[in-house]
Amino acid sequence: MLFERNLFDRSKPGNFWEVFRIALPLILANAGHSINLFTDRLMLQNFSKETMSAAFPAGLTHFTLICYFVGTVGYANSFVAQYFGAKMYHRVGAAVWQAIYMALLGGLFSVAAYFYAPALFRAFGHAPHLVELEVAYFRILALGGCIPLLTIALSTFWGGQGKTSMIMFVNLLITFCNIPFNYMLIFGMDFGWFKIPAMGILGAAYGTLAAGLVGLLVMVGCLLGSRTNIARFRTWNMRFDKDMFLRLFKFGGPNGVQLFLDLASFNLCVVLLGKIGQDVLNASGVAFSLNSLAMIPMFGLGQTVSILVGQGIGAQDIPFAERAVRSARLWLYFMLIILGILFLFYPEPALTLFQLEPGTRAFDLAKIMLRFVTAYLIFDGTGILYGSAIKGAGDTKFSMWIGSTFAWLLFGIPCLVTFYIFGLPSVRESLGPDRADTYNLWTQWTIIVAYIMILGTTFYLRYLGGKWKGMKVIESEANDHPRGAIPKEVGVDSYLP
Template sequence: MRQLNTFKLNIKNYTSEFRTNIKLAWPVILGMLGHTFVGLIDNIMVGQLGTAQLAAVSLGNSFIFIAMSIGIGFSTAITPLVAEADAENDAVKAKSSLKHGVFLCTVLGITVFLLTILAKPLMYLMDQPSEVVELAIPYLDLVAFSLVPLIIFQGYKQFADGLSMTRYPMYATLIANIVNVVLNYILIFGKFGFPQMGIIGAALGTLVSRFVMWFYLWWLLRGNEKSKELVTKIKLFVLDGKMIKKILSLGFPSALQMFFEVAIFTSAIWLSGVLGKNPQAANQIALNLASMTFMVAMGMSVAAMVRVGNQKGLQSFKELRRIAFSIFLLTIFFEIVFATFFLLFHEYLPQIYVDMNDVDNYIDNREVISIASKLLIAAAIFQISDGIQVVVLGALRGMQDVLIPTVITFISYWMIGFPVSYFLGKSNAYGSFGIWLGLLAGLTAAAILLFLRFNYMTNKLIKSNYGTT
């Protein structure tokens, strides 16, 4: 009985933080889910045009995801710096983190846009279906330009997250998503007198919505008493070399971390394309569904980054560890629910993406559903490892520990995961399912190794802190 009471007491040390964790994370989760839901709507709308169009969007977005991962990963350097400054009540440091972060995000946004455009010819060298490539290239031109406002938005978003003002990015994302859905409907299908533009219409909707998202978030922050002075009267080109170096030292490894993860999922798109347009379309469906549950883990990762960053600023390392473990535990609960959901409905979920009444494409659509339903079984299995790796990574970023985690992500995804995907994903092996077994292997390795790193670092900080007191 005493052991049971002790267990309950120990668990309560973590569950008592659940409300605070959810309060901080839910606006991030809702905003990200809204953004992913628009991706779902995009795919459903484009899927009505045919499997080739759906595969083309998948191929075009595979380039965008890589560029986006670099920008979003880099921008996460702003959050722990602002969270630390917020805990220290240092407004000058917080404003400097924003100014230098947005400047670097702007430069990076323009750079990845240009690099994405220059990378277009690679599509012809990747053994992808020619029909898909021809459709993907004009789509990519417009969506690539939308990376500029998106990455600048990310700079402001990470700043707001660092101040624990996670609702504002959520509002901006939801407004932009509404704009995107409306424009997609009008432009893809040619409603209200507009020409029917197909997937080009989807690209235009994305471009406009990302400009709306950026300006609306800045407007919200400008109207808040806490953040108004921090986001106005900024001399963007009066820069401090030390702060630039600090953000680069955190942002570059963080960008690589996200790049390594997103790139392996992108490789799954390309490997699926080698198998044909139907496996590629099925991969897009499964990836879109898995991305929706991943957004919950991403929200928890932001909560971990902010709360750990706050405790680092306060030099309270035992609390840092306890709070981080509470977020890890909460994430596991969520991921178990998602895994169960995918297992129960893996045969039904893919059917919402294609028109089974389309007689001309019935055979293709049937094959896409069959492949996607199997991939969702793999997605169900890696839910827990996927959630844990991203939340622990968020906690490590909050501690401003980025170099070793970057090495870990590279080893996990590209020395463990990718070889499994490549060899098991061939047509004479397990095909699409083999590709996703590689994703499972990489995510599981990352979850284990990153957790070991966090455990080591927090124990080390606690011991050193006690040794100096």
């Protein structure tokens, strides 16, 4: 049942209100990130349409390249949650530090991508002036790739415990820094005694990294400067733990692989849509940007479910985990229905924010695209919710195989085949170029809807199967310390620098 009375009983762990308490800061944190993307693209759209068109694929490509590490590093959330649920508090700091080492490895990988940027974006086949802008934007993000990864690693310390207010605070701080930083660097500003030149798309990249660095430094100070964190969670325990690091690879790696292959297929779709024409590229960028707003409650509630399921697994309390999932589902569907109504019946105000003028082809295309987005919203939310639940327990291999296989078998390859078929000279001659492009465009959007519907249903059925209930990503207390010599609480001075 969707509505259950006991979900509103505050005395029961995992109730509607507890989920709200944990999810709201995460939703606001995700909102801060989406506001960053939204305002960046809005500023770039006002600077020039070319910079907006270049920033979207370039930013998505960079995130796709590092998303293996995003997924792997972020999975430390489940480690912290399960240690916290099992009351093995002394292992929390070690889990966070293994995530930090993984983030540094990802940062090196990001820097290496700097040198391959020109060849990569030329292969996309976009106009030469767009390729130049894409490469410039991508290279700056590549050099600072460790900043978002380290922020994710540090956030797992608070996220796994369900203390999500800290994550919200840092993300909103980044947002409050990002907007003025980007404005000054994109458009330039004259202070009289000091003048910042207008840097356009380069300014957007620099501003984003600078704001992220501010948030990262705040997290470092809070993690390592608290005597409580040092004493209870051993946050100064920087020792490389080979066993835990390998387990992070084992369980977090599939999560990263799924995210990489999923986003790679999505990136391919964006590139193919861009090849159809400039109006299609502009409309798609706007539609996907608005779709990212709908992802805010999805990801926030997905993270909440992953945390609470992890804590339930660690505490060996499955009813608590199941109740948390049902409570999150109620919140999710309520939010998505409201967003669906706005996208379907009142899209014009949102579209005009991106300087799409009513009556233009790009405006009309974006309006239709939002109808497709509305069609898959509930299924997308279902997939994220139940996928997060089983991954929080440790069922990451299934998620990887299903998510990755479906991303290409049902999405990436069909989009590629569609683009190839409607690009054949014989087909274009038979249908006419305009009709062929129209069929190409809406066939690809139909594929997107079908893929998300099937994926969401599959994750729901996997959750119902219950295999996740017997999984765990952490070691037992006995296995970790066979002599039982290490207490859960130690003196502060032992871990002070």
